Amino acid sequence: MPTERYNAAEAEARWQKVWDERGIFATPNQNLGKKYYVLEMFPYPSGRIHMGHVRNYTMGDVVARVKRARGFSVLHPMGWDAFGMPAENAAMERKVHPKEWTYANIAAMKTQLKSMGLSLDWAREIATCDPAYYKHQQKMFLDFWRAGLVERKKSKVNWDPVDNTVLANEQVIDGRGWRSGAVVEQRELTQWFFAITKFAQPLLEALDGLERWPEKVRLMQKNWIGRSEGLLVRFALDPQTTPNGESELEIFTTRSDTLFGARFMALSPDHPLAQAAAQKNPALAAFIAECKRHGTAQEIIDKAEKLGFDTGIKAVHPFDPNWTLPVYVANFILMDYGTGAIFGCPAHDQRDLDFVNKYNLGNTPVVCPPGQDPKTFRITDTAYDGDGRMINSRFLDGMNPAEAREDVARRLEKENDGNRPRAERQVNYRLRDWGISRQRYWGCPIPVIHCDKCGVVPVPEKDLPVTLPEDVSFDRPGNPLDHHPTWKHVACPQCGNKNARRETDTMDTFVDSSWYFERFTDPWIKTAPTERPMVDGWMPVDQYIGGIEHAILHLLYSRFFTRAMKETGHVGLDEPFAGLFTQGMVVHETFRRQNGEWVAPAEVKIETNGDARRATLIATGEAIEIGPIEKMSKSKRNTVDPDDIIGEYGADVARWFMLSDSPPERDVEWTERGVQGAARFVQRLWRLVGEAGDIGRGAPAARPAQFSPAAIAVRKAAHKALAAVGDDVEKLHFNVCVAHIYEFANSLSAAIGDIDSGDIAPDLRWAMREAAEILVQLFAPMMPHLAEECWAALGQSTGRDTLVAQSPWPNVERELLIEDTITLPVQINGKKRAEVTVPRDASNAEIEAAVLALDTVQKALDGKKPKKVIIVPKRIVNVVA
RNA sequence: GCGGACGUGGCGAAAUGGUAGACGCAAGGGACUUAAAAUCCCUUGGCCGUAAGGCUGUGUGGGUUCGAGUCCCACCGUCCGCACCA
Numbered sequence: 026m027p028t029e030r031y032n033a034a035e036a037e038a039r040w041q042k043v044w045d046e047r048g049i050f051a052t053p054n055q056n057l058g059k060k061y062y063v064l065e066m067f068p069y070p071s072g073r074i075h076m077g078h079v080r081n082y083t084m085g086d087v088v089a090r091v092k093r094a095r096g097f098s099v100l101h102p103m104g105w106d107a108f109g110m111p112a113e114n115a116a117m118e119r120k121v122h123p124k125e126w127t128y129a130n131i132a133a134m135k136t137q138l139k140s141m142g143l144s145l146d147w148a149r150e151i152a153t154c155d156p157a158y159y160k161h162q163q164k165m166f167l168d169f170w171r172a173g174l175v176e177r178k179k180s181k182v183n184w185d186p187v188d189n190t191v192l193a194n195e196q197v198i199d200g201r202g203w204r205s206g207a208v209v210e211q212r213e214l215t216q217w218f219f220a221i222t223k224f225a226q227p228l229l230e231a232l233d234g235l236e237r238w239p240e241k242v243r244l245m246q247k248n249w250i251g252r253s254e255g256l257l258v259r260f261a262l263d264p265q266t267t268p269n270g271e272s273e274l275e276i277f278t279t280r281s282d283t284l285f286g287a288r289f290m291a292l293s294p295d296h297p298l299a300q301a302a303a304q305k306n307p308a309l310a311a312f313i314a315e316c317k318r319h320g321t322a323q324e325i326i327d328k329a330e331k332l333g334f335d336t337g338i339k340a341v342h343p344f345d346p347n348w349t350l351p352v353y354v355a356n357f358i359l360m361d362y363g364t365g366a367i368f369g370c371p372a373h374d375q376r377d378l379d380f381v382n383k384y385n386l387g388n389t390p391v392v393c394p395p396g397q398d399p400k401t402f403r404i405t406d407t408a409y410d411g412d413g414r415m416i417n418s419r420f421l422d423g424m425n426p427a428e429a430r431e432d433v434a435r436r437l438e439k440e441n442d443g444n445r446p447r448a449e450r451q452v453n454y455r456l457r458d459w460g461i462s463r464q465r466y467w468g469c470p471i472p473v474i475h476c477d478k479c480g481v482v483p484v485p486e487k488d489l490p491v492t493l494p495e496d497v498s499f500d501r502p503g504n505p506l507d508h509h510p511t512w513k514h515v516a517c518p519q520c521g522n523k524n525a526r527r528e529t530d531t532m533d534t535f536v537d538s539s540w541y542f543e544r545f546t547d548p549w550i551k552t553a554p555t556e557r558p559m560v561d562g563w564m565p566v567d568q569y570i571g572g573i574e575h576a577i578l579h580l581l582y583s584r585f586f587t588r589a590m591k592e593t594g595h596v597g598l599d600e601p602f603a604g605l606f607t608q609g610m611v612v613h614e615t616f617r618r619q620n621g622e623w624v625a626p627a628e629v630k631i632e633t634n635g636d637a638r639r640a641t642l643i644a645t646g647e648a649i650e651i652g653p654i655e656k657m658s659k660s661k662r663n664t665v666d667p668d669d670i671i672g673e674y675g676a677d678v679a680r681w682f683m684l685s686d687s688p689p690e691r692d693v694e695w696t697e698r699g700v701q702g703a704a705r706f707v708q709r710l711w712r713l714v715g716e717a718g719d720i721g722r723g724a725p726a727a728r729p730a731q732f733s734p735a736a737i738a739v740r741k742a743a744h745k746a747l748a749a750v751g752d753d754v755e756k757l758h759f760n761v762c763v764a765h766i767y768e769f770a771n772s773l774s775a776a777i778g779d780i781d782s783g784d785i786a787p788d789l790r791w792a793m794r795e796a797a798e799i800l801v802q803l804f805a806p807m808m809p810h811l812a813e814e815c816w817a818a819l820g821q822s823t824g825r826d827t828l829v830a831q832s833p834w835p836n837v838e839r840e841l842l843i844e845d846t847i848t849l850p851v852q853i854n855g856k857k858r859a860e861v862t863v864p865r866d867a868s869n870a871e872i873e874a875a876v877l878a879l880d881t882v883q884k885a886l887d888g889k890k891p892k893k894v895i896i897v898p899k900r901i902v903n904v905v906a
Numbered sequence: 907g908c909g910g911a912c913g914u915g916g917c918g919a920a921a922u923g924g925u926a927g928a929c930g931c932a933a934g935g936g937a938c939u940u941a942a943a944a945u946c947c948c949u950u951g952g953c954c955g956u957a958a959g960g961c962u963g964u965g966u967g968g969g970u971u972c973g974a975g976u977c978c979c980a981c982c983g984u985c986c987g988c989a990c991c992a
Contacts, residue, residue: 359991369992377992685929691918764920767930850925
């Protein structure tokens with residue numbers, strides 16, 4: 026057995042080559058048998074991997090390697106989310122073509138990922154910017170369109186007047202464009218939408234079935250979809266007061282029980298009735314213009330006063346023809362929720378109360394809280410939105426609000442306003458349709474042609490893909506596709522009109538990432554997005570792993586997309602991800618110079634003196650302030666480059682440390698001390714396996730029939746660790762797996778230390794070899810290179826020539842987990858006072874007798890009989906004195 | 907404002923309602939060494955005690971239970987998500 030230090034750099038490259046040459050991680054699309062699909066969220070090719078990637082892909086790799094060892098056909102692919110803004114920014118800043126920049130980044134990052142030793146099937150690699158990929162996306166766009174899942178409609182968008190582009194809500198910071206800093210305008214543009222709202226209800230309902238998703242993510246999606254049940258009520262208007270004789274106003278409410286507390290009606294500034302009234306009322310027009318000037322940025326909304334303008338229109342209370350309500354236009358009513366109009370019940374809605382208090386409209390409480398006297402209950406500054414009894418509400422008085430809502434709904438449903446009921450029960454969702462149009466170059470072209478005669482015409486399938494032109498210029502602001510001299514000018518595929526134009530908008534990059542996991546199941550098929558037997562065989566993804574930041578957007582879009590693909594025949598399932606795991610971030614201390622400048626960890630030297638730590642700048646010796654621990658980011662310069670770590674310590678050390686310190690869903694702090702601890706353990710394992718292997722070398726080939734107590738002890742430790750790691754890895758408790766492996770290594774070291782090296786019995790030699798092999802197999806998913814090296818060294822003595830990456834997961838011998846005697850803690854009145862050791866199969870009566878015989882118990886009982894003796898089998902005994 | 911999660915040694919953390927602190931890091935002591943590195947051994951929640959041992963201890967206060975870090979209620983603190991949604 027070798028005794029020199031394990032040389033990670035040399036060994037890792039060597040084993041990666043072996044895996045590669047033997048192609049052991051390629052998963053053929055045949056005889057799937059027991060399948061397991063493990064996937065990490067694919068990266069954006071920014072140019073370099075970061076520690077977050079290392080953590081994410083290590084977790085996925087552990088799962089993939091364990092499942093492979095357990096006999097599953099494992100699909101574990103990797104690809105590139107390759108479209109997006111940064112490539113265009115690079116083009117503008119560095120005069121490099123987005124495609125060139127993107128593919129150079131992919132090449133660089135692929136080299137980095139390979140150095141991590143991930144068990145990926147690179148034969149399935151895809152890049153979303155490849156026409157061979159986005160061709161199918163365009164095909165599905167057209168399929169969705171035919172299926173009524175794509176709409177083209179006008180909508181308000183965030184428009185950056187400097188960059189000349191639409192911005193997503195996330196790209197608007199304090200009302201300004203994140204890049205240009207320009208004040209963002211609200212513009213009405215005709216955009217392409219995916220009709221995700223058509224699936225609002227199924228997307229909501231299916232959340233309950235996603236049992237292997239974090240509760241947090243399910244809840245976030247539930248809130249995002251935002252279902253609320255209420256009543257659509259048609260208020261009659263006094264036509265004398267409306268601009269064009271309008272006689273009805275529809276509102277949506279969830280509080281129909283408070284109708285008798287109504288004091289006013291309010292319209293969104295964008296409401297048609299408000300717009301019509303403004304035509305005839307310049308002051309109102311001015312008010313509406315003022316409302317629109319205010320952005321939708323959060324800060325503005327928080328501070329904005331509730332403002333209204335009385336239109337002079339009068340609405341009639343649905344239960345009293347003689348009761349009229351003033352109709353206001355108000356700045357806090359959203360046009361795109363409900364009907365864009367409300368009735369205001371100030372006593373039970375804080376926002377409405379603020380409004381009436383400003384305009385002196387008064388309020389009537391209609392729900393009396395429990396314990397309050399209805400005669401004296403008043404509302405002044407704080408609305409009451411709790412439960413209680415109805416008051417001041419005629420026929421509703423005495424009911425609780427839920428009963429009142431039901432009563433109101435029943436009455437108004439029956440009442441008829443000509444041919445329609447006065448009210449209808451309605452469900453509203455907060456979820457909006459997904460606007461996918463982007464005025465950008467580096468994205469998937471929307472396969473549509475605009476013809477003056479035929480309107481909007483789909484690109485015929487034979488003409489797909491619509492590819493991006495490569496000769497584009499980024500010198501002018503705006504969309505290069507629009508500026509291109511020839512690209513957009515085409516003939517209409519329907520009528521032949523020579524003056525038709527291509528759609529120059531491209532798709533949101535979230536579309537690209539909404540189905541890549543389905544493409545991975547057969548990335549070779551050229552004629553369709555998916556090959557049904559394959560996609561149906563592999564899907565769903567059994568374990569998806571990624572950051573919590575995708576809890577809503579990516580994961581909701583993907584759920585929608587899979588449903589849309591099912592409707593158009595591309596897949597056979599609704600939910601793409603059976604199991605989801607959201608991993609925590611990698612965080613690091615921050616360092617600052619006296620002048621406030623951030624300093625990178627590599628530039629800082631840290632000295633410790635007892636518990637005190639002192640940092641200095643290596644270059645100058647200047648004292649450095651050690652700041653808070655924060656997410657690794659370029660701006661704070663607290664990043665650690667995976668290449669540097671892999672170069673210095675090896676990939677196994679990086680992988681082990683990423684798994685060892687914190688539970689995977691929590692943030693993990695990257696520390697030099699921690700990395701060194703992992704590096705020490707790598708060498709320790711190398712020595713330990715060597716020592717155990719030496720002892721095991723003389724072992725008989727066949728399993729001995731009998732084992733000595735020493736051999737049994739070794740075997741028990743091995744099989745206990747095997748069982749524990751096996752369980753915890755299924756639960757993704759990698760940090761606990763790491764602890765079990767440490768524990769096993771410690772006990773194996775101790776066992777070796779106890780052996781008298783003179784004459785070692787064959788059964789002990791056999792047990793040692795078994796233990797060493799189990800140890801290697803346990804850490805192999807986490808430190809695959811070291812494991813291969815150890816496995817090969819152990820194999821020398823038996824002539825075995827296999828890869829640990831291809832060896833089956835060992836079977837746990839359950840009988841080794843059972844002890845002959847068990848030691849039970851003994852409590853007296855719930856406090857632990859003693860221990861008692863009894864045979865495993867002792868009866869409760871025997872245990873009780875043994876416990877009552879204990880000195881401690883005798884003393885505590887002081888001659889009296891215990892009130893009760895509780896015996897929890899194999900757990901604990903509690904004597905109640 | 908609404909919703910959710912979390913709170914355990916000096917630190918990262920374990921713990922199906924059943925012996926709190928496994929495992930790692932850091933720290934202290936020791937062995938080996940001319941010395942250092944590397945490695946190995948011991949100690950390490952707090953308080954009292956020479957010791958045996960005792961008391962105390964999972965943010966705070968209550969409760970359920972034979973038994974609570976774990977379940978329930980209230981409060982304090984931290985973090986996250988959503989937010990003019992009718």
